Amino acid sequence: MAEPTRIRTKAEEALANHFAALDGDDPIREIRATAFDAFLSKGLPHRRIEDWKYTDLRNLMREAPGPAVPAGIDDARAALAGADVFDGVDRARLVFVNGVFMPSLSDMAGVAGDIEFASLNAFLARGGAVLDRFAGTDPGESPILALNSAFVRDGAILRVKDGAKLSRAVEIANVFAGGKPGLQTMRHQVRIGRGAEATILETFSGPDGVAYQTNAVTEVQVDADARVRWVVAQEEGAEAIHLHMLIPRIADRAVFDPFNFATGARVARAEIRLAFEGEAASAGIRGIAVARGRQHLDATLIVDHALPNCTSKELFKAAIGGEAKGVFQGKIIVRPDAQKTDGQMMSQALLLSDGAEFSNKPELEIFADDVICGHGATCGQIDEDMLFFLRSRGIDKSEAERLLIQAFLAEAIEEIGEEAVVSALEARTRHWLGAEQEVLSA
């Protein structure tokens, strides 16, 4: 007897209809079909799926808008003007609006000689070999990835040449424009060449009143001896659902330091799946999340140590106010060959109100015997003694709380180690805290 057909949710039904309506004549239609089948076989993940226990997407994602309509140039330009988190950082820019590359808004000055770039669409039109890497990640493993492969519209195919030392940062700006809900789906594939040095900024932003959705998957190949700072700033609109995966693979002696800054979206899940594919490489994986109202922000991390002598340091901080919910899931896997691994993970949450909630799930899976690994998790409130000390010097309660929250978050932000980027994110944190007074005093 056949398996009974699972009853689809409204959102799953909508996705099936949107998928059926996609252009049938597409160079990757088979990849799309395989991926969408993989998605439909399991549907949206829910709380009985271990990885999604704290982020019940079936419940949180009731609607599924169709692929976003590409934005007109004026709308796109206006939306981009609001996406200014890294305005103080000297950077080149690749701009995607509603999931589509916008060459006229992009600027590669200063780095053009050190990089190769094409939009994913241009690549696909040429039947590009880039498709190999799509197949390299099993969409059945992740509903985000499956939906991404099924609905991908465009993306950045970016290569930093071997030995290049980029004189400016490169921002991949992902902006949603317009007042109509829609799904934007980007797949970025970045390769940092041997011995190259780069700072890459990946930003997400959009309007507050629009229930749009973002699905972005970013694959990064870090070649031997490369050094990369990778900073994601998620400032999506207040009604948005944001699903993002960062999938770095790191070769011998390379250094890859990702940072995830999350303040936006109604529901967001930022996954980092980092694999060491070489020896003696290192990664400093850090992030902060600040949430208020009824936001739900999830940071999920899988660090896979497969080879010896690699180091990973993880530090995640969250400040949760209102009735918001924060989630941190961090897993460090140390495979049998990964001797001399050094892995240290810390997650700290500050609850700013009685209604705030945080779920903290650190995991270590260690199969090698000569390793140093540890994890810690804390969840607490603002320290009363510190608060009293500041107030006794004349600083009022909400200002003192702001100072302490900022100090708490700054410890992670400062690890980025590049002053302009640090001060941009600290300014954003201050801005967020300024708007947060009513939550703090609750």
Add this chain to the structure above:
Amino acid sequence: MLEIKNLHVEVEGKEILRGIDLSVEDGTVHAIMGPNGSGKSTLSYVLAGKEEYEVTAGEVLFNGRNLLEMEPDERAAAGVFLAFQYPIEIPGVGTMTFLRTALNAQRKARGEGELSTPEFMRLVREAAQRLNISSEMLKRPLNVGFSGGEKKRNEILQMALLAPTLCVMDETDSGLDIDALRIVAEGVNALRAPNRSFVVITHYQRLLNHIVPDVVHVMSRGRIVRTGGPELALELEEKGYADYVEEAA
């Protein structure tokens, strides 16, 4: 300046202060001495406005205003300063950021304008120099990695910058070696003024060799049991507190 009348205070249901009467006039230095557990630190926290202390009876007037009804930051802006026995370390808050935020917050509360950066820097530099505080120390997060003596000097620096009218000093001499004690005392003496009063809480007499008080009180079991001139401190140094512990019992 400060008028404390029949002050009773409980912490977690236990009565710690059992009827304190104290009157501090403008420009005077009052020392409060007493054995451990007599309620000296509690008195200082109650004056500064720490939350977990419950006032069950009595009143505290500060220049005629009911101090007990004011928030800690309002008390600071009105001119009350507590030099902590154990200054708090606050990682992530830079010392200069803290000093500037505090100074401007108080100025704002009093309806004065914010200081410009050069004005602020000059004030800090001058005060820091007198207290032998290096610019390297000022660059660190507040009190983080400071030695005991550095923390106490940092307290006096804050006192100098914020220019309060009532300085309550809670065992400022504890943990200080003889040189640090001298620097701290000189810092305090430099601040003595006709419109500024001090309540100096200490277990030992040695601080009072450097900061000479006008009045000395002995506190025991939540009450002031004796009041006298500076000579009272010397007497206590010689005889200890044994008499008072028994007398109050």
